[in-house]
Structures are given as C-alpha cells and as structure tokens.
Amino acid sequence: MHIYQTFSDTDLLSLFKSGDLKAYEEIYKRYWPLLFISSNKILQDEDDAKDVIQEVFISLFNKGASIEIQFSLSVYLYSAVRYRVLDKIRHGHTKDNYLLSLYDYSEASTVATDGKLLEKEFIIQIEKAVAVLPEKMRKIFEMSRNQHLSHAEIARELGISDKTVKKQIGNALKIIRNTINPVLVTALLMEMHSKIPIK
Template identity: 30%
Template sequence: MKLPLDIERELIRKLINGDKIAFSHLFSFYKSQVLYYCVHFVKDKEIAEDITQDIFLTVWEKKEDIRIEQSFSAFLYTIARNRIYDIFRSLSARSVLYEKLMEQAIDYVDDVEKSLEEKNIQELIAQALEQLSPRQREIFELSRNRGLSHKEIAEQLGLSVYTVQDHIKNALEKIRVYLIPFISACPILVSLIILKYVKP
C-alpha cells in the first residue's frame, strides 16, 4: 500500500520545513513497512523496533536532504539498508547488539537531559499528551496518575481489557513519536525517558 503521491509530497514538503505532525503521519504510515524490513535481517522484533526508531530519527535529522520529486520510500529504505549494514559490520551477535544499544542509551542519559534544559522533560511529556485523543488521554492518565490496572480501567469505563491495552500502547507510540525530534542522541533513549518520567 502506498500513499497517494500528492498527499505524500505535501507531507514531505511540510516535513522538510520541520513540521512534526507531518513527520508523525509519515512515521505512522511507513513504520510497519520499515519494521518488517528490519525484522527480516536482524530476526529480533525488539531490536528491529529500536533500529526502526533510529532510522526515523535519521530521517528527521536529514529532512532537509529530502527531494520532494524523488521517491520518499527509496530515501527511507536507503537509510534503513545503510543502518543495517553498519550494524552487521560492527556487531556480529544480536545479543551484543542489544547490550551495545542499551549501554549507548545509558551513556547518553546525562547528555540528553542537559540538552533539554530549556525544554523541561515534564513539559515535553505534557505537550506529548496533548497529541492524544480524549479517550487515549483519559485511559493513559487513569493508568499513570491513579495507578489503576488495565482491568480496573476497563471496568470503570465499560471497556474490554484489550481495548484499554490498545489505547495505552497507541498513546505510548504517539508520545515516542512526539519526543523523537527533541532527542539528538539515540532513539532507544526515548523509551528510557518514557519509562523514567511516564508510568503507564
């Protein structure tokens, strides 16, 4: 499935100009395709998800290099192919890869928090929550602020546990996407920040 060319080019034009919403739309559309591509090579979904985040972080950082008239998917897969090649060249074992990514993330924690001095992390989280739908925010805050379990939230709102889990999963994904442009270290760090400052 492909985006209609006119819609894709409009989103790319906005992305080049630094529009985070356009970036979020492109991320949402292409993420599963890139993830599938990465899983095919690394054979580990969690590692592939980290690599996928890294790829889209690179897209954001290189947004000014994108050419509207060229294929965005080709641009995306070129980054993905190069990233995977670099990983296989430097690390031979998947377990070593994961440990390396985690070590890198931990090493960057202090640097990233310093880089966010002007944008308090709690403020960024609050802004990210504004991107959620009313229902997502309601469920997310019941989980985070009141510490309710998924079952308790489901009973309170008359929903299934699966629906609650799905809303929380989607909420975390939106928060992750919102934070990516603000983080200049590595994408796995987004997950660490969410774990540290958000308690779903």
C-alpha cells in the first residue's frame, strides 16, 4: 500500500496546498469513482458524467494553494459535482436521459410516502406530455418505458430500424423536456441529488 493511501483527507489537502502533486493524485484516485457514480446517477450518460468529474478536478488543481474548504474535502467535491451537473442540465448541454432517472425516482418516492407533492406533480406533467406525443412516437416511447424493451426488440416488433427507434425516443424526450416546468425539474434534481450519501 502506498503511504498516501493511509493519509486522511485533511492531511492530503494540506499536502496538496503545499504543492505535493502525489497528494493530489491520491485525492483523484480516492474520489473519482464515487463522484462518477453520483454524477452518472443523475445524468444517465457516462461521457457527460466523466466530463463533470474532469472539470471538478481541473478546477481543484488550478486553485491549488488558494483553495478554501469550509467543511470537508468530500463535501466540497460533492457540492462541486452537484453544481456542475445542475448547470449542465439547465443549459441543455447534456442528453435527456436524466428525465427517465427523475421519473424512476419520483415513482419510487411517491410509492414510499403519500406526501411527496413535488414527485407527484412531476409524474403528472410527464404523463400529460407523453399523452400528446404523435401516435407512433408515443407507442415507441411507451414500449421502451413501460415494457422495458430494448431498441432492437422494438425495431423487430414494429418492423423498423434500430436507428428509427433511437431517434423517436430521443425526440420524445426532447418534447417532454420542453413541456415540463424547468423550475420543477431543477427542484426535483436538487432533492434527488441531496439524498445521494456523501462517503
């Protein structure tokens, strides 16, 4: 075991601020997998999630000795990831898969407790948006969403190409995203992300 693996976060941060790059490398190795899981849980896209984590660590490296952490290194890093994830979604620089992640979260949360008005409202808005999709698009989306069929399975059943299925689902998600109240989406994302435990 490398000696840096035995150091606490506080010790590693102190060493990094004094210019020790091996301490930075250990912070990177220690937190990259955990932060990736947190980011990908929301974005549902590995490339976008990796971009977020890379941006966070580049920012950490650039701040170097000037970095000021109020609570702990883990809180700082998870907060930085949360901010960048939400910023990515607000500005549309990501795929729409996070909507499905939010829908799963809302359904589970609504079943668990009856007082989750935020989640219930989100589900209502999703269902209204799906109901007015063009018939073919709605059918493909519901086969994917409700029957949990793969693109290939849907393509075979409907006699169309995988590419057409993927495009129809992508278009459906864009329509749904543009229909739902963005304030509601942001609020639900923040609630969902706040419940991801900080290691």
